[in-house]
Amino acid sequence: MQSMAQHWEKLSRGPFIRLVRHCEDRIFAGSEGVEPGELDLSIGTILALLATPSAFASVFLLDRYGSLMRFLRGQSIRFDPYAASLPDEYFFIVLALVVAGFVAVWKWDRLLPDRRDYANLAPLPISSRRIFLANLVALSLLAVVLSLDVNALSSLLFPFVVCAQERFRVLAEFFVTHTLSVVLASAFGFLAVFAVLGTMMALLPYGIFRKYSLYARCGIIFFLMALLTTSFSEPHKIERLHSQYRWEEVPPPAWFLGLCQTLRGKSDPALASLSGAAIMGLLFALVLSIAAYSLCYTRCFTQSAEIAVKLPAGRRPRSSLAFGLLDRVLLRTPLQRACYRFALRALFRSEEQAFALGGFLSLGLVNASQIVLLALDKRPSPGFSAMPSAALLSAPLILGYFLTVGLWAVCAIPALLRANWVFRFNVDPRTRECTPLARKVILTFVVPSLVLFCLPVYSHFWGWRVGVLHTSLVAIWCVLLMEGLLIGFRKIPFACSLPKFRSNGIVTALLFVFGYFAFTSVTAEIETWTLAEPFWFFPFVAFVTALWLAFHRWRKIMAGGDSQLIFEEEPVTAVEVLNLTG
């Protein structure tokens, strides 16, 4: 035993394990040369963040499976956990696949050794095969850790939520089959994304891949989001899975649902064939990933020194009609024009910003879809009533909340803090244009999404009156939220260091949670009354006006104080040394 320990210690200090650790560090490391005050997620934070969505989703389901809630709703406390939980099982499989796929997209640039690794490792007496194997081991470890981490909390919580009334054997069986399905789905998600991007990288010329890689990743994110959002409409399809679906006619998560049901012994021939597709799909993704990895490694790492650095020519930005119109109508000063263009470019091109906003949007989409699914589930009859329920009304409010708060929060994430000297150097620190600028950036996203999504959907199902009223209310509510968030905002978006943790940070976080419920559930309830009884419209308008005036007054008071532009967030100190001796 002692000799084994000694052998392991010797091995762990050896160059190969050190190389594997280096590869792991590179994958999990933040951006290059991250400054204090910039967004840099540690391994622990990343793993915690990845585990959060499925944990939240499990807790949400207490409402559906909790015996008290079922009793209060007049439903039977006893139910078949396998049949009842099928749509949610599907949702968890989708979530596991999507989160793992998202990580592969997010960390893509770090998964393969790059030119910097070549510059550092190639001159050392390490064979190229060893570097190849070390990175492969690091990637395999990442896939395993990711698959376990993403599903760790849901694997524990979901079986307990569903099988709380069942015997231990049922609970254990549910736990094992659920865990196996979601873990394999995660592994498939990661490997499939890796295989797609790796194959592109291996087949396309390096310059073209580099140019279009961001678009390919955006396409994958879109596909993953589509899987996530459509997962809530799947229950009806899943019911029909038993009869006619073939593996190529259903999305990959359905294969893993088939596998899950087969493992539980609840399958029929159709589901059994889907479980075969899951295993084959996983193996295919694994083989393709390894092949793509080998090709990419040979092409982009071992031949690094041979690749000619040829810059893509790029294209001159066109002064589009939209920008021209915005310049005339919305962006009235040169500072606003410059910073607005900068903000949009940062949002669409800087990975930290794009992915952070994507995270907020995903949370909004998941929550909104979950609420809509529950509301559709609770309908007494198929079809839509004359007036939407509070739950159905709350969906755009949820999206609006996450979009507004997300944009506000993303604006505080610096895009390359070291480069913000250009703003420090060129912008008048007494400028009062930061709030209008941030307001315009947020409104650019919020208003079109409401007009394009909320208005047509609600008008189609409940008529123009409801559509227009609901869209206006969501817009007003989002604007009020934005005005509240922007009080005392003295930053150029993306040009200030990250806010430091303050002693009131926990209270602020709680405020956002309570704010979420007030913004979505309470507003939707009030709106239901207003739609049913127009009398409620007047006190509601009075309340909104009062809130608006309060924000206006508060902003005036804040403007009277320190109005200097902030480039570095300083923590508020409890004790200040006055240094009177000079």
Place this chain on the structure above:
Amino acid sequence: MIALEAKGLKKCYTAVPAVSDVTFCLHPGEVLGCLGPNGAGKSTIVRMLTGLSEPTRGYVFSLGTNIHKDLVAYRRHLGYVPEEPELYSFLSGWEYLELVGALRGMERRQMEMKIDALLSLFSLAPYGHSSIGSYSKGMRQRILLIAALMHDPQILILDEPLSGLDVISAIVVKNLIKTLGEHGKAIFYCSHVLEVVEKVCSHVMVLRKGRVIAHAPTTELQTMVGQPSLEHAFIYLAADRDAHQTATEIVEVMSAS
């Protein structure tokens, strides 16, 4: 009229001052070279001269006015090339210059015309619309130079502007600095390359441990300290150890078993 004047500048980050009692004047048409070993305080002085950092003591005047009275007005006629080419890598070179021009309030048509012309003159026209993330250090440096020049400033503060430039670009920039000086621009030029300072600067200021130890016209400095070249003069003034001796010691450590 003095274009830029530093009076008794002192900057403390810790108890030990990084820069102490720095005083000099820069007239229009002068190119003042600032020399000093690593840690002598060159970059600290540059930050104070640009107003990015406030002196612990002392003042910086431009055209007779304390720059901190109206930093915005001061920076309107100031061009600055920082030591490190820190640029937003998600923007293209053209977009970055457009951002700087717009922040400076330049008229759009004139700005676009200048950007195109300067990109072409700095041999960056084919890559102007490529992302800065794909640029080499020399290309980033050229973008910074264009950003500092495009609004035709009266004062230029250049911190290692030749860093990373290829030979041809470096020759262009050296000639450019001379020509700008001849056109009446006041230029504060920080560098480690003595040969360049000797060629382009009309005046030299030597720093050591945060203090000015020599400040004179370039030609006079060598005569003053009785050395044959600026390199010898610099070693005489600023070097605190024998270079040959240090090299021998390094070889000894390398070959130690």
